[in-house]
Amino acid sequence: MAERAGVQQVQQARAPRPERAMHPITLRFADPVLERHHHDSRLRYRFVAGRMSSLAGGLAWLAFIVLGIVVGREPPPLVRSTTIIACIGMLGLFGMHYVLKPGRWVEIAGVVTLLVNFCLLLFLTAVTSPADAVQFAPVTVFTMTAVMSFALVGVTFWEGARIAAVAIAFYYLAVTVLQPQPLVAILYQSAWMLTTTVFAALGFYLLDRTQRIAWLRQLDLIGAQEQIRSLLHNVLPPAIAERKLAGESPIADTYAQASLLFADVVGFTPLSSRFSSKEVVTMLNELYERFDAIVARHGLEKIKTIGDCYMVAGGLPRPDPDHLTRLTSAAMEMQAEAAKVRTPDGQSLALRIGMHAGPVTAGVIGQAKFAFDVWGDTVNTASRMESVGAANSITVSDTVREALGDAYAFSGPDLIEVKGKGETRVWTLEAVRGRR
Known part of the structure; x- marks a missing residue:
């Protein structure tokens, strides 16, 4: 057939x-x-x-x-x-x-x-x-x-x-x-x-x-x-797509400062067992469409989705001095939008978000199924921030807390154990100052 x-x-x-x-x-x-x-x-x-x-x-x-x-x-x-x-x-x-x-x-x-x-x-x-x-x-x-x-x-x-x-x-x-x-x-x-x-x-x-x-x-x-150019622009940032079309390979750029966000649906595994695959995919599609609009509006870069995990970066592939502020605003909007998405039985979704900032390497490697990805310790730490956070919370590292300063209200710090780093301080983002 x-x-x-x-x-x-x-x-x-x-x-x-x-x-x-x-x-x-x-x-x-x-x-x-x-x-x-x-x-x-x-x-x-x-x-x-x-x-x-x-x-x-x-x-x-x-x-x-x-x-x-x-x-x-x-x-x-x-x-x-x-x-x-x-x-x-x-x-x-x-x-x-x-x-x-x-x-x-x-x-x-x-x-x-x-x-x-x-x-x-x-x-x-x-x-x-x-x-x-x-x-x-x-x-x-x-x-x-x-x-x-x-x-x-x-x-x-x-x-x-x-x-x-x-x-x-x-x-x-x-x-x-x-x-x-x-x-x-x-x-x-x-x-x-x-x-x-x-x-x-x-x-x-x-x-x-x-x-x-x-x-x-x-x-x-x-x-x-x-058509090839358009398709490549859909899976890669435009600047990276043009370099790939020009034959450059591999592409691996180092960024002194970038910010990473991981968002994860709380209790996704039980949800997957309770509902059909089609219902779960429909729910995730609605959630990710909302996230995509937020990311585009703030000039950020969607990196990838892995199951119920949504990864976003700021400050790359084009350096941006306001990348962390943009990413923080996007994180708060993502929490608000996630609450509007309902499970098949009518319950609102709970989201857990983690953020970290620091040096990274980003680019495209390999010759099949091109994907723009990010590597480095900053990525691992951002993922760890998400995994230790509570439902409906935005957990950030000490680095993010210091960079944002007094523009936002935080609770904490709390101490967590990070593999390879030992005890690490984390903070929970509460709101923008003056909006609580």
């Missing part, structure tokens, strides 16, 4: 999405927003293509000027002026690409540039005498322009196809009206022109389709990366 479920998940992941469907002819995406996003993603590419094309166009016009001088064929003044203007215009457009930044203007500029050049070529064809027609032979000129429609300025296939159609229309206008030619010549020239254009269009069709598919795959990859 598990294997079948896995296969279904793969099939769902590979299933085509309607909005991503490409038109079989135009290659445009079904979703206009996705199509616009695709165009925006290509603006930089079109900017570079437009810059290169304008330079190539300017040099091409310049080449015709130089060629006329070399072969000794002086063109008519109108032809010469038009050619010079076209050359200057293309080189000017090339310079504009170094002044303006990439934007949607490059889409319009590229198409307009092609159409203007087509019109100039059509004009030159019209004003050239039959004796000089060798310079601007319609079939040569407009076959070149039809192919250029796909090859230059970074247009999409559908844009290129429509521009090529304009070039072909200009050819028929030239050979039927401007420079009439025999029908047989037109037919043969059309065959060569259309064959060349179709091959160019087919190649560009496949290229545009491949680019669009690759772009969709890139979107999927980015989405997967963001």
